[in-house]
Amino acid sequence: MHHRHALPQLSGRLLVTDGGLETTLIFHHGFDLPHFAAFPLLDSADGRVALRRYYDSYGAAARRSGAGCILDTPTFRASPDWAAKVGYDAEGLRRIIRDSVSLLRGVRDAWETSDLQVVINGAIGPRGDGYSAVDVMDADIAEAFHAPQVRAYAEAGTDLVMAQTMTHAGEAIGIARAAAKAGMPAVISFTVETDGRLPDGSSLREAIGATEAATSSSPVHYLVNCAHPTHLAPALAEGGEWIRRLGGVRANPSPKSHAELNESTTLEDGDPDELAALLADMRRRHRHFTVMGGCCGSDHRHAEKIGLACRLV
Template identity: 40%
Template sequence: MSVFEGCKMARKLPDEGDKKFLVYAGTGTDLIFNHGIELPGFASFPLLEKPSTRDVLAGQMQALVQLAGELGVGCILDAPTWMANADRAAPLGYDAERLREVNKDGVALMEEVRMAAGRDDVLVSACVGPRRDPYADIPPMTVEQSRNYHGAQLAVLKETSVDLVTAYTFNRLSEAAGCVLTARDIRLPIIMSLVVETDGCLADGTKLVDAIDQIEAETDGAALFYMVNCSHPTHFADALNAHPRLKGVVANASSCSHAELDEADTLDEGDPVQLGKEIADVMRENPSIRVFGGCCGTDMRHLREMALEVDRR
């Protein structure tokens, strides 16, 4: 048994108890609007290769660890690998070998942050994203195509110290199912996080809970659990229906639609206090939720208000 495998076995994943975990998936908008850092193709993994921007990536997660410690919750550190797949990396000049190394390096940076924290309630996750823009009107992959495609990145991540993988912003059912099956095949715990539109449905009109049930049936319940991300609570609050397999909510600061946010040239940071109350309300109505946090437009202010309100209720 390797040292990494032993560490993984010693840590409890978010579905193994009552402890809540804070997560920060809003790093991209934070980098652009708050740090003035350009993201080529909205990919953050190239920032790993420059010491100055690498330090910023580490700093974002160090702030998360500090906040979680102050508020008495665990946290999940997401490696900046959401777009580090073949199709999205190729236009940025990354071949297969360079892509392999940057995936490993993203996890290594998160491991450095975790080791400095010295806590057993800090988990390291690697982000994986859909093959193409989740908001584009394009045909989905088949389940088998998805298994083959996502298998390349997941196989690399399996070689690292990650505790789990989080598949963020998926909205095509066959691709989501294929990604989950691939993770199951290589024994890598995976959270499948879906994205909904302002009506609480996926882009093709499928209700969120129906999407979860369909993926569950296709994969024989292989995902660790499900989340919803990159949406505002007013979009998904009425769509969760206390589904027992949905255990995470990672919310946008803005209540605008994805199309509106895509056209925005300024950051809509919403109201951190109100967002905190809305997340706490969602979690009260959906007691299975163990993971919560912020997506686009959020920063530590939003996460602090969420955690404070969740603790009060």
Template identity: 40%
Template structure:
């Protein structure tokens, strides 16, 4: 059945995109290349993925808000999965299986405001020094993963951690071509700008112009509130913030041997303050370094 998406609803939604660091530092699970989709292959690790999402479903039900369940498919595209031994044919099954697991969690949830999303990642490491990707090249590249999601129970796709406007635009067009609603989540540096120096709101406007505003809306993820709070500008198309626990830069986090979990209570207060200044924001969540303590703090402060 067709479900209301966040921008069509009057509810707030929670999302948890910090599963990777939780798996590594709190569960002691190795993630080669930061890919979590190989965990779908074993019952014990599959159960851990399901329990991560069950926790956010339970919290959302307790707080009477909606939630978005992201399938563990951020790295399940051709170039980033190839070093792990996965071919294009296998990735079709991986993407479908990730959605199927989230559907199992939804069916067990017991309330209606649960959306299943397929998590889409950029073609390359977003923090690497790589050549630019044109809008058309990005559209063709991301079309493979989008096509694999057709005829699944997925409600939408969420593209996380994109920091190149041209690739973001191409990814949005690939989703449009298969009639999948898409949330585009951009990532900023400590100065609130994308990696190429583009201001966040300027990037959103450029992407919308290049795609005829085909994205459902935009979010920011994988950055601390102190990095992006001044960059949001109450932009009407920016409706989600998915924050890191740590104030460290991406380079510092990449080199860290220990988890920087920040201050969950303070993070909740910072998110609530941003929500007051940017009333168009309806999706809130945690990214790297966060766990249910951070999400509970956000939900409590937002309520």
């Protein structure tokens, strides 16, 4: 697989992620997204326009903040079980992944300069509910389940794949192994509850340690996503060498719990300045954090503020 360049975030370049794609489309643009799936929008003219507008807003935010950006394919739900619920089979999924990558290539062509790097991430969401660890998988089952997505991203030429909102180590290990076999750089992003622990009750240190041990440390690094910075604080307070393997955080602007956010009928977009200040403070304490951004509830306003605040650290 020929990747365009070494990942800039691994040489210390700050990259700001895009934010809450689904929450932006639902609350700002009025789209109904059954099962929280954004990828079917690739198959409608209106949907493609909305997706392009969403990604362009992050290109513009990056230009204003001076930070690079990492953009997710709109495929958090483009895995077999979720896709079947919205009428897509395995071939449909492969096509969706190809289409999503070509959409992001267009975005990259429009915004990338020698000073502003745009990294394309193949997003992989959990097989089950990202807020619950009721359904846990062992690594072998997870690898078999997620491998076709990973291979599709490799064929389409994303710069990396990222397992997001992982609730337990088993699924993360399976995705990391599938990526290693496909020759794809992989990032593993766990989510934590308000106490800093994963939904299955394990500590972040334990989950990263288990994944490291089972994959010969193959992920390029780890992230935490879909949690407020204050939720991550207790995990970071433990200290230890494992924090060196954490590459950053994609934070929710709201300090509400996953259960509360699930029930929310309004956009929990918090205060962009406050989120940026919290993340800059985290980067001040952990200078190796290079991937920073917002998650559910955040948009390009948060991304711009995060880029500005974290660049100054």
